[in-house]
Amino acid sequence: MKRVVVTGMGAISPVGNDVDSLWQSLLAGRHGFGPITRFDPKDMKVKLAAEVKDFQPEQYIEKNQIRRMDLFAQYGVAAAVQSVEDSRIFGAVDPERFGVYIGSGVGGISTFLKEAEVLFTRGPSRISPFFIPMMIINMASALVAMRFDAKGPSLPVVSACSSGTNAIGEAFRAIKVGAADAIITGGAEACINPLAIGGFTNCQALTTREDPDSISIPFDQRRDGFVIGEGAGVLVLEELEHAKARGAQIYAEVVGYGNTNDAYHITAPDPSASGSAAMIRQAFAEAGLTADAQTYVNAHGTSTPLNDKTETLALKKALGDAAYQVHISSTKSMTGHMLGAAGGVEAIAAIKVLNSNKVVPTIGYTTPDPECDLDYTPNQVVETPINKALSTSLGFGGHNAGVLFAELED
Amino acid sequence: MLNDIQDVLREYKGDDELTVTPETSFADLSLDSLDTVELVMSIEDKFGVSIEMNGDVNTVGDLMTAIEKAKQA
Numbered sequence: 001m002k003r004v005v006v007t008g009m010g011a012i013s014p015v016g017n018d019v020d021s022l023w024q025s026l027l028a029g030r031h032g033f034g035p036i037t038r039f040d041p042k043d044m045k046v047k048l049a050a051e052v053k054d055f056q057p058e059q060y061i062e063k064n065q066i067r068r069m070d071l072f073a074q075y076g077v078a079a080a081v082q083s084v085e086d087s088r089i090f091g092a093v094d095p096e097r098f099g100v101y102i103g104s105g106v107g108g109i110s111t112f113l114k115e116a117e118v119l120f121t122r123g124p125s126r127i128s129p130f131f132i133p134m135m136i137i138n139m140a141s142a143l144v145a146m147r148f149d150a151k152g153p154s155l156p157v158v159s160a161c162s163s164g165t166n167a168i169g170e171a172f173r174a175i176k177v178g179a180a181d182a183i184i185t186g187g188a189e190a191c192i193n194p195l196a197i198g199g200f201t202n203c204q205a206l207t208t209r210e211d212p213d214s215i216s217i218p219f220d221q222r223r224d225g226f227v228i229g230e231g232a233g234v235l236v237l238e239e240l241e242h243a244k245a246r247g248a249q250i251y252a253e254v255v256g257y258g259n260t261n262d263a264y265h266i267t268a269p270d271p272s273a274s275g276s277a278a279m280i281r282q283a284f285a286e287a288g289l290t291a292d293a294q295t296y297v298n299a300h301g302t303s304t305p306l307n308d309k310t311e312t313l314a315l316k317k318a319l320g321d322a323a324y325q326v327h328i329s330s331t332k333s334m335t336g337h338m339l340g341a342a343g344g345v346e347a348i349a350a351i352k353v354l355n356s357n358k359v360v361p362t363i364g365y366t367t368p369d370p371e372c373d374l375d376y377t378p379n380q381v382v383e384t385p386i387n388k389a390l391s392t393s394l395g396f397g398g399h400n401a402g403v404l405f406a407e408l409e410d
Numbered sequence: 411m412l413n414d415i416q417d418v419l420r421e422y423k424g425d426d427e428l429t430v431t432p433e434t435s436f437a438d439l440s441l442d443s444l445d446t447v448e449l450v451m452s453i454e455d456k457f458g459v460s461i462e463m464n465g466d467v468n469t470v471g472d473l474m475t476a477i478e479k480a481k482q483a
Binding site: 064068 | 423440448451460
C-alpha cells in the first residue's frame with residue numbers, strides 16, 4: 001500500500017477567502033454570521049446565515065465562463081486553484097495519474113430555482129441550455145478536471161453533509177491502492193436561497209436565533225439548530241514518494257478513513273450512535289493509532305440538539321476514557337454549516353491545528369449540557385502538543401465519515 | 411439587423427468593441443453549441459420571432475437568414 005500526504009490546501013469560507021484568512025479567523029474566534037443578503041428574507045423564519053463575503057470569481061475563472069457556472073462550482077474551482085497553486089503540482093504529475101474528487105451536498109440548487117421560475121413564467125422554450133450542466137452536482141469536479149487536465153480517477157461524492165469528508169477519504173483510498181499519484185479533493189456548496197433555506201427550516205434543522213454572537217453554539221445547552229454556510233475547501237492529496245521526488249511541501253499524512261451509515265432515519269442520527277462510533281473506530285484502526293491527549297477532533301458539531309449529543313456519545317463509545325482526553329472543537333461555531341463543503345474546510349482546520357499545536361475553539365459557549373460533557377475547547381485557543389487530528393462529518397441519510405491526519409513520520 | 415445581432419453578441423461576450431460580419435462564425439467567437447442556443451433565445455426575444463434551430467446556424471449570416479425566414483413565417 002502507498003502512503004498519502006497533503007501537499008496543497010485552498011478555501012473559500014464565510015470567515016475568509018483563502019487558507020490564511022480562514023485560519024486567522026479561527027484563531028481569533030471570529031465568526032461569519034450576519035443578515036442574509038442574497039435575497040430578501042422578510043418571509044423567512046430564518047434571517048441570518050454565514051455567507052461568503054467579497055468573493056471575486058474573476059480572480060480564478062475566465063470572465064465569460066463565470067456565468068456558465070453555478071456559484072457552488074465557482075467556489076469549488078476557486079478553492080481548487082488555490083490548492084493546486086499551493087501544491088505546485090500542475091505540470092509535475094502525469095495527467096492520467098491526476099484525479100478530482102470534489103463532493104457537494106446539493107449542487108446547483110440556485111440555478112435550479114432560477115430555471116424553474118423561467119419554466120413556470122415563460123415556458124419550456126426559455127429554459128437556459130446551461131441549466132443542466134450548471135445544476136448537476138458533479139460539475140465542480142468536472143470543471144476542475146478540465147482546468148488542470150486531470151484525466152485520472154474522477155468521483156464527485158454526494159453524501160449530504162458528509163460529502164467533503166467522504167470525498168477526501170475516497171481520494172485517500174484511491175491513492176493508497178495505487179490508482180492515482182495525486183487527487184484534488186474536498187467539497188463545495190452554495191445554497192443560500194429561499195428554496196433551500198425554507199426547506200432546511202421546515203425540516204427543523206436551522207436555528208431561528210437572531211443574535212449573530214450566539215447563534216451557532218455547538219455542544220452548548222442552548223443550541224437549537226445550525227446556521228447555513230457556504231464555500232469550498234479543497235486539498236491536494238499525493239502519494240508520498242511522488243511528493244518527495246518533486247520536493248513538495250508536506251502538511252500532513254492521511255492515515256485513516258472511516259465510512260459508515262446509521263441505516264436508521266432520513267434526517268435524525270441514530271440515538272445509539274453505533275454507526276458514528278464505528279466510523280471513528282475504523283479511522284483509528286486503519287491508522288493503527290489510539291486516541292489520547294495529543295489528539296484533536298474537529299467535530300461535526302452542527303449546534304442541533306440531536307447531533308451534538310449523539311456525536312458526544314459516539315466519541316465516548318469509540319474512544320472510551322480517551323474521549324475525555326482528546327481536544328475537541330466545532331469550527332462551525334464560526335463558519336456555520338457549510339454542508340457538503342464542511343468536510344473540506346474542516347480538514348484544513350484540523351491540519352492547521354496539527355501543524356501549529358494550537359487548538360482552535362468552539363466559540364459562543366456559555367452553558368454546559370450534561371449530555372455533552374467532553375472538552376470542546378470553549379472560547380479560547382489552547383496551545384498543546386497535537387500529533388493526530390480527526391475530522392468528522394455526519395450527513396442526512398445517516399452518512400458518517402471521518403478522516404484522520406497525522407504529522408508525517410519516517 | 412446586423413447591428414442588432416452585433417449588439418447582442420457584444421453584450422454576450424462583454425466586449426463593446428466587437429465587430430461582426432455575416433461571414434463571422436460562432437466558432438470564431440469561441441461560442442459553442444450551448445452558447446449558440448442561448449444567443450438564439452436572446453435574438454428571438456429581441457425580434458419577437460421563433461427560430462427553428464436545425465444545426466446549420468453556424469455564422470452570423472446563417473442567423474440573419476433564419477430570422478428573415480422566421481419573420482415571414
